[in-house]
Amino acid sequence: MNLKKTFKYLALTAVGVLAAGALAACSSSNKKSDSGKTTVEVGTVGTTKPFSYEDKEGSLTGYEIEVLREIFKGSDKYEVKFNKTKWASIFSGLDSDRYQIGANNISYSEERAGKYLYTNPYAKNPTVLVVRKGVDIKSLDDIGGKSTEVVQGTSTAQQLEDYNKEHTDNPTKINYTDGTIQQTLVNLNDGRTDYKIFERITVDSIIKEQGLENLEVIELPSDQQPYVYPILAQGQEDLQEFVNKRIKELYDDGTLEKLSQEFFGGSYLPDAKDIK
Incomplete structure (x- = not known):
């Protein structure tokens, strides 16, 4: 292959690669199934x-x-x-x-x-405070010095991080986890943590299904569900x-x-x- 043909071949190859890349980029957000949808x-x-x-x-x-x-x-x-x-x-x-x-x-x-x-x-889905029976927590005013598990990046994690910025003298103990809410509530039931803030529907379902008898649910005041x-x-x-x-x-x-x-x-x- 002479030099002129080589440059022509490389140019065509580059165009093909760019076209394929553009097609892939488009298809990432517009993937069509066999049905055409x-x-x-x-x-x-x-x-x-x-x-x-x-x-x-x-x-x-x-x-x-x-x-x-x-x-x-x-x-x-x-x-x-x-x-x-x-x-x-x-x-x-x-x-x-x-x-x-x-x-x-x-x-x-x-x-x-x-x-x-x-x-x-x-x-x-209203938010509630889940606590282990016998732990002295009646509201969010009582979580200072107590421990919980949260998934990083969730709204609850942000809420507790903001709480600690305002209560540097007695912050709550945040343990970040990749565990499921089921695992988190089991840990709370077994005494590994003290409380959990989560949504009512999921909490009620898990407590009932798994028989977590050591837990009680406290309604949190809210002007908007x-x-x-x-x-x-x-x-x-x-x-x-x-x-x-x-x-x-x-x-x-x-x-x-x-x-x-x-x-x-x-x-x-x-x-x-x-x-x-």
């Missing part, structure tokens, strides 16, 4: 019962999983695929566009709202519009109420005025 990848931990968990056959289910299935059911544009992953990987997956949706009992925070797209809420949302990666405005519309339809036709009763054992839906 866009595949929406959802990241979820899959251990937060009753929101997202595995049934006896090892299949993902739970309130959020079934709501998302209903959202995309019958769509001629989208189809949904679920991926089990760690909590932190939900967000790194959204950042890298590996996932287009994150769903795992996710509440609102200004920090997340600056990075991701929020949709309509699809559940309401925390909502649960799916969050979307940046650049997914069309998907956000579609999900918003479907959540309202499922709210209006009673599907969300039916799933709330099935998985939560009661009505834990957002206020109608907050579904737009």
Whole structure:
């Protein structure tokens, strides 16, 4: 091959590589299935019962999983695929566009709202204080010097870190963990920690299922019940519009109420005025 042909070959190769890279970049957020629909990848931990968990056959289910299935059911544009992953990987997956949706009992925070797209809420989950019976904790005013376990990067972790900044003379003891909420509550029940702040629906479900008789639940005062949302990666405005519309339809036709009763054992839906 002469020098002229060599340069021509290298130029064509470079163009091919760039084109392939551009195609790969586009396909990361617009992956088409064999049916021609866009595949929406959802990241979820899959251990937060009753929101997202595995049934006896090892299949993902739970309130959020079934709501998302209903959202995309019958769509001629989208189809949904679920991926089990760690909590932190939900967000790194959204950042890298590996996932287009994150769903795992996710509440609102200004920090997340600056990075991701929020949709309509699809559940309401009040926060409670879980303590071991006999421990002298009656409210959040009593957690100084007491210990808890939290997953780093969660809203509870941020809340406790802020608490310690304001109570440097008697901070609470924060133990960061990658363990599931089930493991955390078992540790609390067995005396390894003193308290846990978490959402009522999940706590009630785990205490009942696992027979954690040493635990009691204390209601926390709040002027607003925390909502649960799916969050979307940046650049997914069309998907956000579609999900918003479907959540309202499922709210209006009673599907969300039916799933709330099935998985939560009661009505834990957002206020109608907050579904737009």
